[in-house]
Amino acid sequence: MDSNSPADPSAFWRRVPRFVPSEVVVYYSGSVAEPLKGPAATAAPGPTEECADGAKAQPDSAGEQEDKGNEQTGRAKEQPTDKGAKEHHATDKGGGELRFQAVLEASSVDIGQLQRLSWKGIPAQHRGTAWRLLMGYLPLSAGRRAATLQRKRKEYDDWVRQTFARGEDALDAVLWHQIRIDVPRTTPGSPIFRAERVQRCLERILYCWAARHPASGYVQGINDLLTPFFYVFAEPHLGPGAAAEAAAAAAAAADALDDAVLAAVEADSFWCLTRLLDGIQDNYTHAQPGIQRQIVKMKELVARIDAPLAAHLDAEGVEFIQFAFRWINCLLMREVSLESTVRMWDTYLAEPDGFSTFHIYVCAAFLLKWSKDLMPLDFQGIVFFLQHPPSAAWRPKDVELLLSEAYMYKCLYHDSPSHYSSVPGAR
16 A cells, blocks of 8 residues: 555545435545545444544533634535435424524533534524634523623723724824725625725724734735624624525615615624634744645655655646635635635534644545646646636535535545644644
8 A cells, every 4th residue: 555545544434424426525545545436335433432543522611612612523414315315404404493493492501512513614693603603702601691791892992992993094004094995805705894884893893903913914815704704793784585685685785785785794793703813823924934834744645645746736837826826815715705614614613723733634525526637738727727717606505515525635644644744843
C-alpha cells in the first residue's frame, strides 16, 4: 500500500458514517481516492465513538461549552435510498424539527445533542436560536437568556453611541472609507443587503469591531463573514418568503423592519461575528499568517488524496494561493450562494474548529470535485476555472455532499502519519 494511504483502511470503513451518500464512498488505489458506486455496508459510529483519526466526540462540561461555543464533532443524516425516499424525507424532516424543538426548549440545552442535530442542517425556524447557542453567545440555561441578551445588546448600543457621537468626521477616515466602499458590494446576490438601513447596520458593526481589534483591524473579507449572521437573525422578522422575493420587495421588507428588531439583529450579529473572528484571528492579522498556514496544509492534503491533480497543478505553475486564498479568507462564501453558505455554517458550528481545521478539508474536497475538469487545462484555464467555479447555483443538498466528502477526508487524514509534516509548528 502507498505510504500516503491510511495505515488501516479496513478500520476506517468500519467507522464510515452512514450519512455519507453511496456515491462518495471511496476506495484507495495508491494514494488517490476514487468514487465507488454502490451502497456502503458500514455502521454509523455512535456519538462518542472514534473517528478514523482516533478523536472521540465527547462533549465538555456545560460551563466550558458555554464559553467555547462548540466542542463536539457532529454527524450528518443518513441518506434514504429506497423508493420511499420522499416520504422518508418528509417524515424525517418533521421528526428533526421536533427533536430540535425538544432540545431548544429544555431548561438547560444539551450542547452535545444540539451539535449532533445541527451537523445535519438546522430547520430555518430554529436556526437563529441554535446559532446563538452554538456560538456561545446565548447561555445554555434558559433562565439566563433574557438577561444576557438585554445586557449584551445594551453594551453594543452604548459602544455605537459613543463611537458615532461626534459624527463621521471624528471616525478613522481611512477605515470608514474602506468599509463604506465594501458594504454595498457585500453579498450582491442577496437583495436584503441592498436595503439602506441594513447597510448602515453592517457599517456600524464592522467599524466597531475593527476599532476594538487594532491588532488586525478591518480586512476585506470580514464583511462577507458578517452577512450569514445578519441574514439568519433577520429572516424570521422579514415575513414568509421575503428572502426569495424580487429584489425591490425584499429590500423594502428589510427596510421596513421595526427599529427594535433591527437593533437586536445588529447587536447579536456583532457579538457572533466577534466570537467567530476570535477563533480565526490569525487569518486577519498582518500578512494573514493563519491563511498562509492553511494553504500549505491544503496543498499537502490534496497531494495525498489526488497526486495526479497535485502534480498537474505544479507542472502548470499554479500556486494554491492564487485560488485558495479567497476560499479561506471568505470561507467559500463567494463560491456558493448565501443559502448554501448558511447550510454549510450549520455544520461548521457543530464541528470542532469548523471554521479553521474542518474548513481546510472542505476546501480540499471542493478542489477535488473539479479534478477531471482541471486535468486538461493549462495555467490560464486552471486559474480562471478555480476563480470562477461552477458552484454559484449549488443548492444545500450539493453542500451536504461536499461536507460529507470533507468529513471522510478528515477521518482518513487528520493527524495521520506524515500529514502536515512539513508545516512548521503543526501538530
